[in-house]
Amino acid sequence: MTSTKNTTTTKARATRRASCRCCGVALDESNTYRTVGMPICRSCFNRRPRNPIERLVQRSRGRARRLGLPHTIKATDLKLPTHCSVTGLPLLHGRGICSDNSPALVRFVPERGWVPDNVAIVSHRGSVLHMIETRKQRKATARALKAA
Numbered sequence: 001m002t003s004t005k006n007t008t009t010t011k012a013r014a015t016r017r018a019s020c021r022c023c024g025v026a027l028d029e030s031n032t033y034r035t036v037g038m039p040i041c042r043s044c045f046n047r048r049p050r051n052p053i054e055r056l057v058q059r060s061r062g063r064a065r066r067l068g069l070p071h072t073i074k075a076t077d078l079k080l081p082t083h084c085s086v087t088g089l090p091l092l093h094g095r096g097i098c099s100d101n102s103p104a105l106v107r108f109v110p111e112r113g114w115v116p117d118n119v120a121i122v123s124h125r126g127s128v129l130h131m132i133e134t135r136k137q138r139k140a141t142a143r144a145l146k147a148a
Contacts, residue, residue: 020044052093053078056105056121060114069113077116078105085145086126100125108142120145 019026022044031041048055054075064071080103083090092101104127105119112118122130122145130141 051075052103053080053121056103060105060119064114069111071114073114073116073119078119078121080121084123084126085120086122086129086141089123089125091121091123098124106130108138108145 020039020041022040025031025041025043027039027041031043032039057073057075057078060073061071063069080093081091084101087100089101091103092099093103100123102124103121104124105114106122106127107114108118108120130138133141
């Protein structure tokens, strides 16, 4: 016997995946581009920025809007370093999934938002380390990143 809970969950999952996660258009085999996680339509996939800095800026803009913080940075304000200034790991992008070497934006003072003198590009691992630092350690890291 199948329980109604399992079939309901399966039906809900099938219904949820039947539309693009970005624009909500109904998906079929001809217009679906599968990424890690939920699928998106081909037109949304083709509109995504290919430049890793532009993608970081686009994602941070959405986070700033959600958190109600200022966002004034542009892709031209940032430069993608070859290595992380916190961990020394080489920065790799375009793998499709987030790894320790993926580039990430960190804010030195989170309350100030994403403004040009308050952000830096580090590795995802460096970003995680930055989040668990105390306020005093964060100020020291900020000084070191600004000097680099």
